[in-house]
Amino acid sequence: MKFTRRKAIIGGIVGGGFLGVGFWFARERDRLGNRTLFNLKPGEAGLNGWVKISRDNSVVVAVPRAEMGQGIQTALAMLVAEEMDARWDQVRVEDPPEDAVYRNVDILVDGLPFSPEEAGTVVDVAHWMAGKLGGVLGVNATGGSTSTRDAWVPMRTAGAVARDLLLRAASRKASIPIADLVAVDGEIRRRDGAKVVTFGELVDSIGDLAVRPPPPLKEPSEFKLIGTSPPRTDVPAKVTGTATFGVDVRLPHLLYAAVRNAPSFGGAANGFKLKQGALPEGVEKVVIVPGGIAAIGKSWWRANKFLDEEVEVQWQDGPEPKLDSATLWKRYEQLLETGEPALTRTFGSESRPDKVQTLTATYRAPYLAHTPMEPMNCTAHVREHEIGRQGVEVWMPNQSSTLMRLVAARTAGVSQSDVTVHTTFLGGGFGRRAEVDLVRQAVTCALAMPDRPIQVLWSREEDIRHDVYRPMALARWRADLDVGGSTPKLTGVAKRQVAQSPTDQFPARVIGLPAQGKPEGNAVENPPYAFASYRLDAIVADGSVPVGFWRSVGHSHTAFFDESFIDELAHALAKDPLALRRELLAGKPRYLKVLDTVAREAGWGTPLPAGSGRGMALRASFGSIVAQVAEVAVTDGKTLQVKRVTCAIDCGPVVNPATVRAQMESGIIYGLSAALYGEITLAGGAVEQGNFPDYDAVRLADAPVMAVHLVDSGSSAIGGIGEPGTPPIAPAVANAIFAATGKRLRSLPLRLS
Amino acid sequence: MIPLTVNGQARQVDAEPDKPLLWVLREDLNVVGPKFGCGIAVCGACTVHVEGQPVRSCSIAVGDVAGKSVITIEGLAGGESTLHAVQRAWIENQVPQCGYCQPGFIMAAAALLKGKPRPSDQDIDDALNNICRCGTYSAIRRAVHRAAAILGGAL
Numbered sequence: 001m002k003f004t005r006r007k008a009i010i011g012g013i014v015g016g017g018f019l020g021v022g023f024w025f026a027r028e029r030d031r032l033g034n035r036t037l038f039n040l041k042p043g044e045a046g047l048n049g050w051v052k053i054s055r056d057n058s059v060v061v062a063v064p065r066a067e068m069g070q071g072i073q074t075a076l077a078m079l080v081a082e083e084m085d086a087r088w089d090q091v092r093v094e095d096p097p098e099d100a101v102y103r104n105v106d107i108l109v110d111g112l113p114f115s116p117e118e119a120g121t122v123v124d125v126a127h128w129m130a131g132k133l134g135g136v137l138g139v140n141a142t143g144g145s146t147s148t149r150d151a152w153v154p155m156r157t158a159g160a161v162a163r164d165l166l167l168r169a170a171s172r173k174a175s176i177p178i179a180d181l182v183a184v185d186g187e188i189r190r191r192d193g194a195k196v197v198t199f200g201e202l203v204d205s206i207g208d209l210a211v212r213p214p215p216p217l218k219e220p221s222e223f224k225l226i227g228t229s230p231p232r233t234d235v236p237a238k239v240t241g242t243a244t245f246g247v248d249v250r251l252p253h254l255l256y257a258a259v260r261n262a263p264s265f266g267g268a269a270n271g272f273k274l275k276q277g278a279l280p281e282g283v284e285k286v287v288i289v290p291g292g293i294a295a296i297g298k299s300w301w302r303a304n305k306f307l308d309e310e311v312e313v314q315w316q317d318g319p320e321p322k323l324d325s326a327t328l329w330k331r332y333e334q335l336l337e338t339g340e341p342a343l344t345r346t347f348g349s350e351s352r353p354d355k356v357q358t359l360t361a362t363y364r365a366p367y368l369a370h371t372p373m374e375p376m377n378c379t380a381h382v383r384e385h386e387i388g389r390q391g392v393e394v395w396m397p398n399q400s401s402t403l404m405r406l407v408a409a410r411t412a413g414v415s416q417s418d419v420t421v422h423t424t425f426l427g428g429g430f431g432r433r434a435e436v437d438l439v440r441q442a443v444t445c446a447l448a449m450p451d452r453p454i455q456v457l458w459s460r461e462e463d464i465r466h467d468v469y470r471p472m473a474l475a476r477w478r479a480d481l482d483v484g485g486s487t488p489k490l491t492g493v494a495k496r497q498v499a500q501s502p503t504d505q506f507p508a509r510v511i512g513l514p515a516q517g518k519p520e521g522n523a524v525e526n527p528p529y530a531f532a533s534y535r536l537d538a539i540v541a542d543g544s545v546p547v548g549f550w551r552s553v554g555h556s557h558t559a560f561f562d563e564s565f566i567d568e569l570a571h572a573l574a575k576d577p578l579a580l581r582r583e584l585l586a587g588k589p590r591y592l593k594v595l596d597t598v599a600r601e602a603g604w605g606t607p608l609p610a611g612s613g614r615g616m617a618l619r620a621s622f623g624s625i626v627a628q629v630a631e632v633a634v635t636d637g638k639t640l641q642v643k644r645v646t647c648a649i650d651c652g653p654v655v656n657p658a659t660v661r662a663q664m665e666s667g668i669i670y671g672l673s674a675a676l677y678g679e680i681t682l683a684g685g686a687v688e689q690g691n692f693p694d695y696d697a698v699r700l701a702d703a704p705v706m707a708v709h710l711v712d713s714g715s716s717a718i719g720g721i722g723e724p725g726t727p728p729i730a731p732a733v734a735n736a737i738f739a740a741t742g743k744r745l746r747s748l749p750l751r752l753s
Numbered sequence: 754m755i756p757l758t759v760n761g762q763a764r765q766v767d768a769e770p771d772k773p774l775l776w777v778l779r780e781d782l783n784v785v786g787p788k789f790g791c792g793i794a795v796c797g798a799c800t801v802h803v804e805g806q807p808v809r810s811c812s813i814a815v816g817d818v819a820g821k822s823v824i825t826i827e828g829l830a831g832g833e834s835t836l837h838a839v840q841r842a843w844i845e846n847q848v849p850q851c852g853y854c855q856p857g858f859i860m861a862a863a864a865l866l867k868g869k870p871r872p873s874d875q876d877i878d879d880a881l882n883n884i885c886r887c888g889t890y891s892a893i894r895r896a897v898h899r900a901a902a903i904l905g906g907a908l
Contacts, residue, residue, distance in 0.1 A: 067851075068851050069849070069850030069851030069852065069887045070850070071850070229847075231844070231847065232847055232849075234849070234852065235843075235844055235847055235848075235849055235852075236844065237852075238849035238852030238855050239836075239840045239843040239844055239848070239849060239855060239859060240826065240827070240830065240836070240840065241785075241786025241787075241825065241826030241827045241856045242786075242827075243852050245788075245852075245853055247779075247785070247788070247789060248785040250783060250785065256780070298780075299772070299776060299780050300776065300780065301772055301773060301776040301780070302769075302772075371886060372851070372853075372886060373788070373790050373796070373798060373851065373853040373854045373884065373885070373886050373887075374788070374790075374851075374853045375789060375790070425851070425852065425853075426851060427788070427851050427852070427853030427854075428851045428853060428886050428887065429851075430886070457789075459792060460790065460791045460792055460793075658847060662847075662850060662889075662892070665888055665889075665890075665891060665892075666850055666887045666888040666889070667888075668888065669885075669887075669888025669890065670886065670887075670888055673886075691791055691792075691793055691795065692791050692793075692795045692796055692884060693793075693795060697884050697886060698888070698890075699878075699882050699883075699884065699890075700877065700878050700881050700882065700883075700890045700893065700894065701878035701879075701882065703888070703890035703891065705891070706891055
């Protein structure tokens with residue numbers, strides 16, 4: 001393993017015997033929280049910051065992550081319930097207050113320069129250091145497929161500590177030695193099975209018992225709940241129409257605001273004129289907000305129509321008001337040839353054979369919008385007479401309550417302790433809801449009309465035209481084949497790629513940090529393949545188009561480039577794409593097991609009718625390894641149907657298999673919508689698409705039959721599941737199209753004609 | 754005032770007649786189960802039943818449903834404790850992810866099964882052309898077949 005400079009620095013800081021026996025517990029204790037932290041109500045007793053019991057015998061688990069469909073409420077509650085030995089049907093979830101113990105450490109760790117397969121002391125220490133950093137920043141965020149990875153130890157520890165407290169409380173209450181007691185199914189029992197007391201009956205018996213260091217966590221063989229698929233906590237409300245999303249927030253005297261954002265990126269509204277000279281009935285105020293203009297009234301529909309028909313806005317252009325896609329691609333092509341890389345990575349040593357054949361291929365990926373089903377919204381209430389005392393309240397489907405609170409406070413000019421953020425269910429997130437544009441606009445509206453709660457809602461057109469986009473990207477792969485012998489041999493490979501960097505833009509956009517010019521980490525991860533030599537030159541494009549986190553971020557385009565090229569290499573070397581991958585992964589049993597599983601389950605190599613083909617792709621991302629085989633049928637040379645997708649995933653220990661399967665299917669459909677239809681283009685400085693007819697999504701009729709296989713390689717490192725299903729699908733389909741037709745599609749979306 | 758019946762209750766609405774039914778439900782009647790997704794009758798998140806037929810409520814004026822019966826996701830179940838067969842099947846199959854589009858899918862599925870008690874996959878594809886960005890489609894297909902079985906008398 002190469003010892004990079006960054007690792008040397010981290011290693012140096014913690015060198016000299018710092019790592020002691022108490023280190024592990026010190027780290028987890030930091031995240032336990034005290035017994036009064038978690039919103040205690042009458043009849044409830046807190047056991048630590050993560051769990052409380054109630055006299056009605058429910059076990060209430062703190063879930064500080066946003067539920068956007070990924071099943072995180074269920075998965076995280078399972079971690080606590082497992083170690084506590086609670087019964088699943090007594091478990092409820094609740095949002096905890098904003099506090100540093102609920103911070104997401106892994107989302108910061110993912111920003112560190114380690115590849116997923118690395119483990120050991122250095123990574124462990126970096127983890128701890130980022131934890132300290134997380135404590136300082138207090139980041140409560142949901143993203144990067146980190147939630148379960150982050151919670152895996154702290155929340156199980158919280159459950160184990162809680163069980164220990166309950167056992168001691170029962171021992172004291174019933175005067176039975178603790179050694180004779182066990183926790184089973186929400187009760188404390190004698191070892192012979194006789195019930196002593198239920199958890200709920202211990203609410204008044206915890207008293208002054210001190211929290212002790214946690215007993216050892218369960219071995220996987222002892223799990224009863226983890227590894228099963230109990231009913232999700234959020235499903236009943238979602239099938240009866242009672243789940244509250246951001247748009248469903250209803251408050252006394254609520255007003256609604258519609259918004260028009262400046263046509264070109266970075267633009268603003270300078271002023272406006274009412275065509276009728278006065279505000280019509282139903283519209284109470286027009287407010288200039290950051291990036292645009294808002295109309296506030298009793299009906300969103302009326303306010304939105306008013307903006308369309310009755311207002312003339314004087315727009316201030318952004319920096320590139322004439323930008324169009326063709327010009328941008330030309331700029332990128334030039335950068336690909338002559339741009340200075342912001343990052344160069346190499347491994348192996350380059351050696352040029354005497355007789356060499358060079359294979360090059362250039363790939364393209366467009367900008368993409370997120371289009372979560374719930375259009376962007378935020379509700380804010382500024383209590384004028386109370387500023388300085390929790391004066392700003394925000395209700396919002398968001399992926400980082402910490403950031404929303406920070407930006408709400410800055411917008412209102414109050415301190416963060418005067419802001420309360422309520423996170424509702426998210427009608428889809430996909431990375432879009434980490435952004436702060438809506439909270440800025442909503443608080444601005446609320447400041448203009450103090451003491452009235454105001455719900456800002458964007459139309460679908462505003463959502464598509466004013467997103468932060470998955471970056472468009474251009475890449476050129478090159479491989480040298482030694483053709484001196486009887487069969488060609490692969491020597492070195494190299495890739496140059498051009499894209500904007502969401503991780504560079506995001507801190508600048510959100511909190512005004514200066515851009516560093518660094519590429520986004522996921523876009524520059526090393527491939528798992530043992531190439532003789534590898535070189536990556538990553539060029540960071542600048543430009544005014546806002547780019548952001550889009551499900552799997554850089555993997556969403558680089559997996560297409562990399563896995564398409566592996567397929568091209570296989571054909572150039574006259575090898576089966578599976579065989580070439582197996583060769584290049586020879587020393588990596590986890591990858592091989594995933595590949596072999598997907599190949600076997602997909603019937604790789606078995607015959608298909610004419611016009612049909614199978615394609616394969618593999619991608620490790622967010623701590624998990626995923627391989628997919630797509631089977632396509634092409635009729636008349638132009639009609640494409642993706643008939644079947646087989647998926648294998650190794651995500652380490654599986655908390656909830658049904659959720660893993662659902663997230664793989666979800667990632668596949670999300671990636672397939674992009675692969676088949678997704679393209680945001682620019683003309684005259686503005687986005688050309690506006691609603692689902694021109695920014696379409698896969699429907700039931702286009703959805704392939706999917707089979708997901710969970711691979712257990714015995715790894716104890718837990719991986720993410722929200723994003724890793726997305727990257728492989730585009731290259732798997734492109735490679736299948738090649739197998740079916742001989743046509744190599746190197747641009748997304750995949751168009752046959 | 755425009756009269757209409759929503760989930761069995763007679764209501765009078767003081768709204769412009771061209772205001773879409775969706776916004777009357779959400780803003781004037783506090784019935785927020787039907788969701789806004791696209792505003793142009795494409796995504797189906799706003800689907801409700803008008804006189805038993807599935808309708809995209811974002812694109813029908815309240816004036817055009819005057820005097821008619823509107824059923825939303827909130828009124829689909831027979832009573833507080835009796836879920837509709839489609840809702841039962843949705844829970845059994847753990848269909849929802851983010852859940853935002855599900856009221857629309859459930860209403861569309863319930864309407865489909867009224868007309869076609871044993872729908873084929875093709876029937877389901879044709880009737881349920883709503884959009885789900887979480888990709889719950891395979892679970893939806895299973896759940897529609899299961900709901901058909903429940904309505905046909907299966908336990």
